[in-house]
Amino acid sequence: MSGFPFTVTATDGAARTGRLSTPRGEIRTPSFMPVGTQATVKTMYPEQVRALGADIVLANTYHLMLRPGAERVSRLGGLHRFMHWPYPILTDSGGFQVMSLARLRKIDADGVSFRSHIDGSQHRLTPERSIEIQLLLDSDIVMQLDECLALPAVPAEVERAMRLSLAWGERSKAAFNAAERKALFGIVQGGDVPTLRLKSAEGLVQIGFDGYAVGGLAVGEPQATMLQILDTTVPALPTDKPHYLMGVGTPDDILESIARGIDMFDCVLPTRAGRHGVAYTRFGKLNMKNARHADDPKPLNEESACPAARDYSRGYIHHLVKAGEALGAMLLTWNNLAYYQTLMAEARAAIAAGRFADHVAATKEEWTQGGDG
Amino acid sequence: MSGFPFTVTATDGAARTGRLSTPRGEIRTPSFMPVGTQATVKTMYPEQVRALGADIVLANTYHLMLRPGAERVSRLGGLHRFMHWPYPILTDSGGFQVMSLARLRKIDADGVSFRSHIDGSQHRLTPERSIEIQLLLDSDIVMQLDECLALPAVPAEVERAMRLSLAWGERSKAAFNAAERKALFGIVQGGDVPTLRLKSAEGLVQIGFDGYAVGGLAVGEPQATMLQILDTTVPALPTDKPHYLMGVGTPDDILESIARGIDMFDCVLPTRAGRHGVAYTRFGKLNMKNARHADDPKPLNEESACPAARDYSRGYIHHLVKAGEALGAMLLTWNNLAYYQTLMAEARAAIAAGRFADHVAATKEEWTQGGDG
Numbered sequence: 001m002s003g004f005p006f007t008v009t010a011t012d013g014a015a016r017t018g019r020l021s022t023p024r025g026e027i028r029t030p031s032f033m034p035v036g037t038q039a040t041v042k043t044m045y046p047e048q049v050r051a052l053g054a055d056i057v058l059a060n061t062y063h064l065m066l067r068p069g070a071e072r073v074s075r076l077g078g079l080h081r082f083m084h085w086p087y088p089i090l091t092d093s094g095g096f097q098v099m100s101l102a103r104l105r106k107i108d109a110d111g112v113s114f115r116s117h118i119d120g121s122q123h124r125l126t127p128e129r130s131i132e133i134q135l136l137l138d139s140d141i142v143m144q145l146d147e148c149l150a151l152p153a154v155p156a157e158v159e160r161a162m163r164l165s166l167a168w169g170e171r172s173k174a175a176f177n178a179a180e181r182k183a184l185f186g187i188v189q190g191g192d193v194p195t196l197r198l199k200s201a202e203g204l205v206q207i208g209f210d211g212y213a214v215g216g217l218a219v220g221e222p223q224a225t226m227l228q229i230l231d232t233t234v235p236a237l238p239t240d241k242p243h244y245l246m247g248v249g250t251p252d253d254i255l256e257s258i259a260r261g262i263d264m265f266d267c268v269l270p271t272r273a274g275r276h277g278v279a280y281t282r283f284g285k286l287n288m289k290n291a292r293h294a295d296d297p298k299p300l301n302e303e304s305a306c307p308a309a310r311d312y313s314r315g316y317i318h319h320l321v322k323a324g325e326a327l328g329a330m331l332l333t334w335n336n337l338a339y340y341q342t343l344m345a346e347a348r349a350a351i352a353a354g355r356f357a358d359h360v361a362a363t364k365e366e367w368t369q370g371g372d373g
Numbered sequence: 374m375s376g377f378p379f380t381v382t383a384t385d386g387a388a389r390t391g392r393l394s395t396p397r398g399e400i401r402t403p404s405f406m407p408v409g410t411q412a413t414v415k416t417m418y419p420e421q422v423r424a425l426g427a428d429i430v431l432a433n434t435y436h437l438m439l440r441p442g443a444e445r446v447s448r449l450g451g452l453h454r455f456m457h458w459p460y461p462i463l464t465d466s467g468g469f470q471v472m473s474l475a476r477l478r479k480i481d482a483d484g485v486s487f488r489s490h491i492d493g494s495q496h497r498l499t500p501e502r503s504i505e506i507q508l509l510l511d512s513d514i515v516m517q518l519d520e521c522l523a524l525p526a527v528p529a530e531v532e533r534a535m536r537l538s539l540a541w542g543e544r545s546k547a548a549f550n551a552a553e554r555k556a557l558f559g560i561v562q563g564g565d566v567p568t569l570r571l572k573s574a575e576g577l578v579q580i581g582f583d584g585y586a587v588g589g590l591a592v593g594e595p596q597a598t599m600l601q602i603l604d605t606t607v608p609a610l611p612t613d614k615p616h617y618l619m620g621v622g623t624p625d626d627i628l629e630s631i632a633r634g635i636d637m638f639d640c641v642l643p644t645r646a647g648r649h650g651v652a653y654t655r656f657g658k659l660n661m662k663n664a665r666h667a668d669d670p671k672p673l674n675e676e677s678a679c680p681a682a683r684d685y686s687r688g689y690i691h692h693l694v695k696a697g698e699a700l701g702a703m704l705l706t707w708n709n710l711a712y713y714q715t716l717m718a719e720a721r722a723a724i725a726a727g728r729f730a731d732h733v734a735a736t737k738e739e740w741t742q743g744g745d746g
Contacts, residue, residue: 039692043699047680068667068692076670076688084684294441297449307420311457315449319412319441326416326699 002178003210006242010352014234014261017351020211020242022140023181024080025087027055029242029263030351032254032344033090034337035271038063039073039083042271043330044337046085052306052334053341056088056141058266061133062097065123066116070136078138090141090266092246093130093172093187096148096215107147109164127171135179142179143213144172146187151221158191165189165215166203173207183210185244191216192225194232201236212237213244214262218253227256234261251280251343251367255360258347270340274333277321281309281339283369288332293318306338375551376583379615383725387607387634390724393584393615395513396554397453398460400428402615402636403724405627405717406463407710408644411436412446412456415644416703417710419458425679425707426714429461429514431639434506435470438496439489443509451511463639464512466503466545466560469521469588469620480520482537500544508552515552516586517545519560524594531564538562538588539576546580556583558617564589565598567605574609585610586617587635591626600629607634624653624716624740628733631720643713647706650694654682654712656742661705666691679711 008018020027034041034049037060041049049057059079064070076082079089095112098105102114102123111126130145146165149158169186176184186209190196204212214233217226230245237243244264245257254265270280279286281301286293296314304310308331320328343363350359381391393400407414407422409430414422422430432452437443449455452462468485471478475487475496484499503518519538522531542559549557559582563569577585587606590599603618610616617637618630627638643653652659654674659666669687677683681704693701716736723732 038696038698039689040698040700043703045680045700045703067696068688072668072688075668076686082686082689082692084689295445295448307418313449313455315441315445316412316455316457319455323411323440325411325413326702327413327418329699330416330418330703 002176002180003183006211006240008239010354012351012354012356013259015258015347015351015356016261016263017348018263020263022088022183024140025055027088027264028344028348030254030258030344030347031055031264032340033058033264033266034340035060035266035268036083036085037268038067039079041337042275043326043333044271046083048334049085049337050087052338053345054087054337056090057085058090058092059083059137059139060097061091061094061130061137062101064091064137065094065125065133066118066121070133074136074138080138088140089137091134091137091139091143093143093145094125094133095130095145096247098125099148109167111145127168128175131172131175131184135182139182141183141185141211142176143185144169144187144209146189146215148189148216148219149191150219151192151216151225153191155191155193155196158189158193159196162189162191162196162200166200166207169204169209170207173209185209185211185213187213187215187246188233188237189216192221192229194229197229197233198236201233205236205238209241211242211244211264213246215246217245218248223253223256226253227260230257230260230262237261251340252364254343255347255363258351259356259360270336271333274336275329277328277332278336279317279332280336282342282363282366284367286314288314288317288321288328290318300335304335304338304342306335308332308334309338375549375553376556379584379613381612383727385724385727385729386632388631388720388724388729389634389636390721391636393636395461395556397462397513398428400461400637401717401721403627403631403717403720404428404637405713406431406637406639407713408433408639408641409456409458410641411440412452414710415648416699416706417644419456421707422458422710423460425711426718427460427710429463430458431463431465432456432510432512433470434464434467434503434510435474437464437510438467438498438506439491439494443506447509447511453511461513462510463514464507464510464516465619466516466518467498467506468503468518471498472521482540484518500541501548504545504548508555512555514556514558514584515549516558517542517560517582519562519588521562521589521592522564523592524565524589524598526564528564528566528569531562531566532569535562535564535569535573539573539580542577542582543580546582558582558584558586558615560586560588560619561606561610562589565594565602567602570602570606571609574606578609578611582614584615584617584637586619588619590618591621596626596629599626600633603630603633603635610634624713625737627716628720628736631724632729632733643709644706647709648702650701650705651709652690652705653709655715655736655739657740659687661687661690661694661701663691673708677708677711679708681705681707682711
């Protein structure tokens with residue numbers, strides 16, 4: 001049997017909190033998954049990621065199939081041993097990054113051919129090969145291959161990609177073959193067209209998955225469009241399965257999506273921003289490159305339990321960022337992931353207490369203080 | 374009163390072990406000081422550096438005077454608070470790096486003028502300004518300004534630089550003015566000319582310092598030349614003061630120099646090598662970029678107490694280095710500094726046990742096993 005027990009322990013409006021129980025550990029929802037693209041959450045030791053409260057991380061099939069190769073990871077004992085992370089891992093299907101990173105890609109009904117962005121070598125990804133790779137990696141949550149379009153796109157093109165993704169979902173399920181102690185998630189496509197989103201959701205539910213992702217959002221459309229699509233789509237998903245919004249997002253995106261019934265998130269924002277000198281704090285976002293921080297003895301947040309937020313002055317972090325020192329990216333990434341995990345923990349507590357709407361309003365109010373509170 | 378109590382607790386031939394007791398903590402000798410050029414030991418959290426057994430780190434006056442500036446560090450509470458390292462810090466004088474990094478430098482009897490390698494701005498360093506900067510940084514062990522030549526150099530030029538360094542030593546001592554709770558070290562110069570080294574040492578002893586450094590070595594000469602100079606120089610230094618060999622070196626250099634009476638070392642080698650894919654292990658040096666590691670499930674050293682050496686496969690580290698992931702440099706630097714601290718701890722124990730020569734022979738024998746033992 002595939003799939004994991006999912007228990008919703010409290011709801012508050014459309015928002016829900018609960019737990020997804022996997023053999024490698026429990027995932028408290030709503031959950032944020034730090035991104036470990038190349039089998040490492042950039043600039044972080046895995047123990048740090050865990051200590052911040054991450055129950056699961058995401059790794060990218062596209063990157064890992066090219067380097068070091070799925071067969072090699074398998075020979076080395078699977079992704080968990082490889083990256084020294086014995087807890088749950090979700091892998092994407094590779095499709096999204098083939099579209100955004102690979103060269104000379106050519107999509108057909110059967111799959112997609114492309115050249116590696118690293119060395120130009122020729123590769124092919126089909127629904128079956130994507131599942132095979134993810135099982136070689138020994139991923140806990142496996143994603144179906146889909147076709148994700150950039151928005152805006154014309155409706156006929158959106159419909160074609162949605163129907164192709166549905167067909168690939170069916171083939172993915174057959175290839176996955178109810179793998180033991182693993183889960184397979186389908187992906188809703190349909191761009192910004194509500195009727196297509198509903199058709200996609202219905203089609204996926206008919207196939208039957210262990211969880212349902214909403215894909216093809218946060219790809220260039222305004223936040224209002226994304227939230228409208230969630231308003232349409234999420235009610236069409238089974239309430240007894242986890243709902244995962246792929247690649248999202250800002251703290252604001254996350255709170256608004258939780259309010260619409262999303263349970264799982266991943267995004268490179270906290271890690272990428274950390275490498276670009278940006279700090280997320282409960283009082284807003286700070287650009288640590290800015291000279292106004294140079295003489296500031298205050299830490300990012302003296303009340304944080306995260307050493308990166310508590311033990312180093314803004315003046316020091318400014319210096320590290322300006323000097324191009326690795327410790328700057330290390331501290332800011334650590335701080336940002338700590339902030340994201342705090343955001344999720346507080347959201348879970350607020351939903352459990354039936355005060356999520358008030359909590360969101362208060363959190364947004366704090367953000368306006370500009371990081372100097 | 375300046376200077377710190379220095380106790381030699383055991384000797385074995387010319388090798389000695391002991392402790393230098395500073396208000397910020399005890400320095401067990403022989404001691405290796407990790408290099409924190411820009412107020413950070415690259416890719417390391419200060420707590421990690423401490424946990425490996427480092428009693429003291431080195432920071433570079435040249436870099437810090439340019440960015441973020443000594444006065445700024447002082448306003449932010451001094452270097453210890455700035456870099457979150459409450460233990461002893463040694464700062465160099467800035468002279469060596471002016472010679473190796475700065476642009477359009479012009480040396481005269483009074484000091485050296487140069488342009489910053491960062492932004493071309495004009496600066497001047499004199500013996501007095503170097504001391505002033507190091508006191509602003511709140512360094513525990515302050516170094517005199519000296520002139521360090523690259524080898525080979527003609528004897529007349531070596532003698533000129535040696536005499537200038539002596540004169541600057543005298544001015545440094547006057548400027549230091551026996552600063553409370555701090556120590557000032559003089560620097561022996563004289564290139565590869567034994568008679569000049571002896572004159573330099575005699576001159577410094579006459580001035581009187583809290584410790585004596587040997588400078589101007591490991592600047593291009595063969596190891597045999599360096600060791601010959603130590604054979605000449607160290608016996609001319611007071612036995613009741615610490616002896617510091619600047620900028621050295623490989624594990625082999627360090628053991629050979631300990632055997633000649635050196636107590637303190639600093640070198641960028643373990644940290645720089647870590648960023649270039651090289652691992653130091655008790656069984657020799659490994660180039661982790663080499664494809665032969667790609668499928669190797671063994672850790673760098675499963676018996677090490679350092680997580681970087683123990684918890685990650687060589688195959689994974691190879692992948693991280695090839696993929697340019699920060700964690701590769703983080704793990705290798707951590708491993709290398711762990712190895713260097715183990716090297717020092719074992720040397721101290723061997724001297725205390727009166728078996729240092731045997732220990733050196735056994736250690737060198739292990740290195741020949743090629744990292745695969």
